[in-house]
Amino acid sequence: MTNTHINATTSHLISGKDDVKGTKVYNPAGEDLGHIDDILIDPASGKIVYGLLQFGGFLGIGSDYHPVPFAKLRYDSTLGGYVTDLTKEQLEGAPAYEDNWRSDRDWQQRSYDHYGVRPYWF
């Protein structure tokens, strides 16, 4: 995980209840890609392990929900949102959405492998 750029002087905690759903997601050029619909939490570790992203026609992909390892999102306090370098190919090649993905460690393994992120459960 390289998703750490903590600034000791400008820390501001965000509310899971009020501030997460709807937070914008940008590409590295600062263009608005969509927003976060939900976050998925590993209750044992207290770690947010997936962002459920909703993209509206991003890069030619129709509006849809994409569970993406949270480490692929970097918070930018200037933009007030998350920046991601996800590509169309990465999203299209990801494991297909399954109803039980939240409980399916095999699915999660394939997803994390796909995005090249170290599994959160190690």
Place this chain on the structure above:
Amino acid sequence: MTNTHINATTSHLISGKDDVKGTKVYNPAGEDLGHIDDILIDPASGKIVYGLLQFGGFLGIGSDYHPVPFAKLRYDSTLGGYVTDLTKEQLEGAPAYEDNWRSDRDWQQRSYDHYGVRPYWF
């Protein structure tokens, strides 16, 4: 942080949108103390760093909101809620609630020190 008891076979991710607010909090004897009203997230690390607990008359303390380091909560999948060993003395002796605590690193430092939890920003 000792808040890790991950069971590789029973992982189930919880939804920040639907599953967090209202999750019950129990004492080690399994008695219902109250519930979680919100979680506070460090956006840089994706870590839940506080649970905002609401206790209704817990141990003689009136119903109130208590920001508690998330590491003081241990998820129990059997109970479907969090277990904490917080005492009345710990809650009463904690730094007084301040409006800007979410942005105040000094307040957070005193809070984490009070509960004997290693600060999340290190």
